[in-house]
Amino acid sequence: MARAIGAGVALAALTISGAARAEWWEAETSHFIVYSESKKEDAEQFARLLERYDNALRYLQGRPVPGPDMGKANKVKVFRSGDTDDIAALAGAPESGIYGFYIPRAGSTVAFVPARNKRRDGVGVRTLNEVQLDTQRVLFHEYTHHFMLTNFSTAYPYWYTEGFAEVYGTIELRDDGSFHLGNVPQARGEALRVLPDTRLSRMFDHKVKLKGMELMQSYSVGWLLSHYLNFSQERKGQLPAYLSALNKGEDSLEAAKRIFGDLDKLQAELRKYKNGPFPGYDIKPASYVEPVVTMRALAPVEESLMSSYIRSQRGVDQKQAKDVARDVAGKDAANPDSLFAQLVVAEAQLDAKNYDAAEAAAKRAIAIAPASSLAHFMMGGVFMARGEADKAQYAAARPWFEKAHQLDLKDPRPMIGLYMSYFEAGEAIPEAALITLEDAWDYASYDTGYRLILARQLLNENKGKLAKDVLSPIAYSAHGSDKENKILATVEFIEQDKLDDARAKIAEIFQEQKDEAAGKKKG
Template structure:
C-alpha cells in the first residue's frame, strides 16, 4: 500500500466513523503519551517511555541507513521542526484500519505527505493470532509499513528522478526490511515476509506488460506488481550479471524514452529476464551488510505530553488524519472551548485553532490564534494559524487575502525551514486572482528542498513553471509523481502533462494542469 494514494478518495462509511470515534474515546486506551523527537521524526506514542524512545531511534537509524546507501552525509542537514515526520502510535492494527476508513482491511499504517506537516499513523501494538484466540502484544514488524512509506518520502525529498510504479514500490519494499545490528551496521536484502504467500502462489506479472506503461494491468496484476516489483528490484540490484542495467534503464526513462522500448534495449530478451527472475525467487536471495563509518547512536529528546496535550491528542489526531465537512464540524465541536480551558498551553491553541479552520469557524480560529500569539509572540506556527484565518475568510471576501500576507511574512521570517508560509504567501495572490509578484514566486521556488515530498506542492510548482514557459524545469518537477502506474484504469493527468511537454506543446500541458486543479477544487468542496 502507499500513502501517496491520499486517503480522500476512501469510502466514508458511517460504521467506520462510529468505530473510529469509539476507539478514540475508549477508556481502555487512556494510557500515558510520550513525545520522542529525533533529527527527522517526532513520535507521539501511547506507550511506555522506553518503547517510545526505542521506536524513535529505529526510525532515525533508518533515515541514516538510507543516507548511507545513497552516499549522502549522515545525519544530514537540519530540516526544521515542521518537516520532521510526525508519527502517531496508538491502539492496534484494527484501530488503525478503522482510522484509515478501511475497517477489516488489515492496514497496519498509512502516511500523508503534506509540506510542513507530514504525518503517519501506525499501531502501538498489533493483534496477534494464537492458539488461544487473539492476544495483544508489541510487534516491531509494524515498522515495515512505516519504513516503506518513509522510503517514498525520502526519495521524493532528495531526488527528482522519475521511477516506474513497480520500482517505486519494489525499492520501498526492499528498504523496508533493512535489519539493524547492535554494532551500528545494517543488512540490506531480507525478504518481506508479508509478501511470501503472493510470491509463492500467485503468477508473475509478464515483464512485457509490467514495463509497458500503456498497458492496463488486471486487478491481480496490480496487486502482484508490489510483490513482483520487489523481486525484480531485488534481482536487478544484486545480480552481478545485470549490474548497471537498472541505472541505465532509469536514466533512459527520465530522458523521455518509452519504458518498454528502453527495457528491451537495455535488458535484452524480456522472456529470458522473466525466466531468470522466476529462478531467483526460489532463492537464495542476495544481500549485504553495511557498516557506517563512525557510527553514533541517534539522539532522542523525550518528554511526557502535558495534561492539556493528553486531553486533546485524540481529537488532534482526527484533525491531522484529514476530515470531510461533517467530520470537521464534529472535531471542532469536541475541541470547542478547550483553548480557553488550557489558556496557557500553546499546543492547545494551535490544535484547537487548526480544527476550527477545518470547520470554517473563522472567529473561533482567530481567537485561538490570538491566544497562541499572546503565549509566544515568536511562534511561527501561531502566525501561520492567523494567516490561515484570513485565507479562509478570503473565500467570501477577497480583500482578506491581503490581510493574510503580513502574517505569512512574519511566520517565514521566524522559521525559514517551514515551507508553509512561502506557499501560503504565494497562494494569497493566486486565490485572490491578482498578479503574482516575483518575490512570491521566488519564495515558492526556494522551499523546494523542504516541500518536494508533497505531490500537491509539486503540482503548484509545475503550474507556475509552465505559466513562466519553463517546460523542461516543469517536467523535472512533475515527472516523479507522474510515472505512478499504468494507463487505462484511471486517467493519469500528470503523465499527460509530461507527454505534452515532451511534444513541445506547453499550451496543452497548461490545459491538463488546469484540469488537475479543477478536479482537486471540486473534491475539496465535498
Template sequence: MFPSAAYAEWWEAKTDHFIVYSESSAADAKEFAEKMERVDISLRSLQNVDFSPIKSDSQRLTVFRTGDTRDIGRLAGSGSVAGFYIPRLGGSVSFTPAKNEKRGTGELLGARGRSSKTDLDPQSVMFHEYTHHFMFQHFSAAYPSWYVEGFAETAATMVLNDDGSFHLGNPPQYRSDALFGNYINVPVERLLASRNKPTGEDFYAYYSVGWLLNHYLTFEPSRKGQLKQYLRAINAGTAPAEAARAAFGDLDKLNRELIKYKSGRLPGVQVRPANYSPPQVTMRRLASDEEAVMDVVMRSKRGVDKKLAPDVARDAQQIAQRLPGSFAAQLALAEAELDWSDFDASRLPAAEAAVDRALAIKPDSIDAQIIKGRIHFERGRTDKAQMAAARTWFSKAFENDSDHPTPLYYNYLTYYYEGVTPPESAVIGLEKAYDMALFDPEVRLVLARQLLAEKKGPLARSILMPYAIAPHESKNAKKMRDVVDLIEANKVDEAYKKLSADMAEAERKRRSGDDS
C-alpha cells in the same frame, strides 16, 4: 475513536529527522525513535546522501504511535492497513501501532488463519513507509510503482545491529504466499510493460514481485547496471515496454530467471555506515492537555473529508471548552474548524476565535500564525483585500522559521488568487518551498503552473514529468501527459490553460466532497 488506551501516558521523542508521539512507556518511545533514526542513517549510506542538520520541525517526519493495527486501520479508513504515511507540505506524517502486535497478510486481506512466520509486524511497515518519505524527499525523479514499493520492501526487512551496521536483503516473509507460493502470480512483463489500469492483483504484485525483481536486479552480477539504465529511460519519457526491453532484454527470459532465483538461496549484504554514531533522542512527557487533545490532532493530521470534518471539529470544541486556557486545545480546535471551513465557509469565524485564543497564549507560535494567515487567505478568495492581511501573518511565521515551506507557499498563493503578478520574491519563495517539500504534489503543480506563466516550458516539463510518465495508466497521469505534450509542441500558453483548468477542477471537487 480508539478503545481504552494501553498506556496512560504520551511521550514525545525527537531525533535529527523525526518527532515521535508515542502512547507507550518512555523507554519504548525512545527505542522506537532510535530505530527510525538508524533507518535514516542506513538509507543515507545506501544512497550516498549526506547528512544535513534539520533546523525546522516542519522538515522532520512526525510519527504517531497508538493502539494496535486495527486502530490504525480504522484511522486510515481501511482494515487492510497496518501503518501509513502521508506526504504533506510543512509536516509529513506517519501512523503506526504502539502495541507490538503482528498480523498475517492473509488476515489483512480478509483471509482466515494465522502464521507467526508470515506475520506483518509494525516495524516492517514503518521502515517501509519511511523509505517512501526518504525517496520522495531526496530524489524527485519518476519511479514506476513496482520499484517504489519493491525498494521500500527491501528496506522494510532491514536488520539493525547493535554496532551500527545493518543487514539488507532478507525476504519479506509476510509476503511468502505471493513470493514463494501460487497465491498471486503476476509475470514480469505485465509488471514492467503494461499501461492498463492496475488491478488489485497488480497492486499486491508491486510489493511482492516488485521486491523480488528489485532484489534480483540488485544482487545478480549478470544484471549489474540494468536497473539504473531502465530507471533513466523511464525518466527520459521512454515508454515502459520499450525501456524494459532495452534494459533487460527478453522479458520472458527475465521472468524465467526470476522464478528460478526465488527458489535458491537469496543473497544479502552486511553494511556499516561510515562515521557512525548512535542517534541522540530528546524525550518529553506530554502535558495532560496535550494528551487530552491527541485523538483530535491525529484525526486532523490524517486529513478529513466533508463527512468527517464536522465530527472532528465538534470533538475539538468539547475539549477546548473544558480547557479554555490550553494552547494545545485551542490550536487543535482552530485547525479542525479551518478544515471544516473547506466545506462550509461559515466555520471561519469559529476557526479565527480559536486561533486568536491560541495566539493570546503563545504569540510566537508558528503553527498559530500560519493558521491565522490561512483564515485571511480563505476569506481573500472572495474579498481580495484580505490577502494583504494574510501576507502579514505568513511573514511573521517566516521570520520565526525561515526553513518552514508553508509560509512561503501561501505567500505566493495570496498573489495568485488576488489576481496580480507575484513579485520576484514570492516566486523565489515558491521555488524554495518546492525544494524543501519535493514530496508534496500540490506544490509541484503550482510551481509548474507558474513556470508556464513565465513561458518557461522546459522547466515546467521537468517539474511535471514524474507525474506525466507514470508507467500505469491513471486519469491524473494522462492529464499531465497531455500538458507535457502541449509543452513539447511549443504550445506553452495552451499548456498553462489546461494545467490551470485541471487544478481548478481538482480543487472544486475536493471542496465539494466529490470523490469521482
C-alpha cells in the same frame, strides 16, 4: 488544516481515547517526532529505530549522516496510539488489517501506527512483536518514498518505486549499529510462489493498464526485479542505465529492450531467481553514532486533546470537522497558557469553517508565543479561508504568512501560503513570492500537491522543461486505474511542446481537487 474523505475517523477517536488515562510521551529525533501512547522506554526505542533507518538510507545513498537540519516543521510526525483495529478505522478502512499509513504533506507529514495489538483474545490475534514488525515495515516502506522524493529528482517507473521501497523497507537493524539489506518481504514471497508471473513486456509498457491478478502480482514482480537488478553481478549497471534512459525521455519498453536485452530471457532468469537463495549485504557503517532521542512527557491538557489532534492531523471531511470542532470547543479559553491547546482548537475550528472561533484561538496562540511560526501561519490560514467568499481577505493573509516565514525559514507552509494568496486573488504575483515558492522546494519536494502548484506556475511562465522535471518523478502511477493519469498526460504534452494542452490538463487536476473538497462526486 487537513482534509480527508472516508468513514471511520469518528469511531476511531472513541476507541483511541478510551476510558482510562493513557500515558503519552513525545520522542523527538533529527527527523521524527513520535507521539506515543506507551511506556517511556518503548516510545524512546521506537523513535530511535526510525532515526536509525533514516541513517541507514543516508549511508546507502551516499548522503551525510545524520543529515542537515531540516527544521522542526519538516520532521515526520508519527502517532503511535490505539490498536490495529483503531488504525484501520482511522485510515477509513475498518477491519482491513492495515498496520499503519502515511500522509506526505508539506510542513505536516504524518504517519499513524498502533501502540498495541488487538484488545480481543482469540484465533487470529497476532503477537505484539509481530504487529510491531509489520508496523516497522509499513513505516520503513513509506518513509523510503518520502526520503527519495526529498533527496532525488529522478523519475522512477512505478514498479521500481514500489520495488525499491520493498527492498529497503525490509532492512534489518541490529543492536551494534550494523544492518542487513536484502531480506524478502514475506507477503511478496508468498505471492511469487502461488500467483502467475506478470509479463515484463507488459509491466515495462506504460501504455498498458494492468488489472486484477496481473496488477496484484506486479508489485511482487517489481520487488523481485528490483532485488535481482540491484544484487545480480551479471546485470550490474543495467538498472542505472535504464533509469537514466527514462529520465532522458526514452520510451520505457524500448529502453528496457535495449538495455536488458531479450525480456523473455530476463523473465526466465527471474523465475529461477524467485526460488532463492536471495543474496544480501551485511553493512556496518564506520564511526556509528547512536541517534539522540529527546523525551518529554505530555502535559495533561495535551493528553486530553490528543484524540482530537489525531483526527485533525489525519484529515477530516466536513461532517468530521464539525465533530472535532464540537469536541474541542472552549478548550482554548479553558487553557489560556497552553500553546498546544490554542493551535489544536484553531485548526479544528478552521477545518469546520468556524472562522471567528479559529481566529480567537490563533490570537491567543500568538499572545502566548509571539515567536511561534505556526501560530502566525494559522492566522494567515483563517484569512485565506475567508478569501473564498471575499477576495479582499487574501491580502489580509499575507502579513501573517510573511511573519511566519521570518520566524521559521524552513517551514514550507507559509512560503506556499504567501504565493497562493496572490494566485487565489487573481492578482499579479510579485517576484519575491515566486522566489519564495521555489525556495520551498528544499522542504516540500515530497508533497505531490506542492509539485503540482509549482509546475502550474512554471507552465504559466512557459518554462516547460522545468515543469516536466518537477512532475516526472510523480508521473508514473499504478497501471490498474481506469481513470486517466493526468499528471503523466501533462508531462507528455510538455514533451510534445504542447504547453497550452499541458496547462489545460493540469487545470483539470486542480478542478478535480476543488470538486472533491466540495464533496462532489466525479465520474
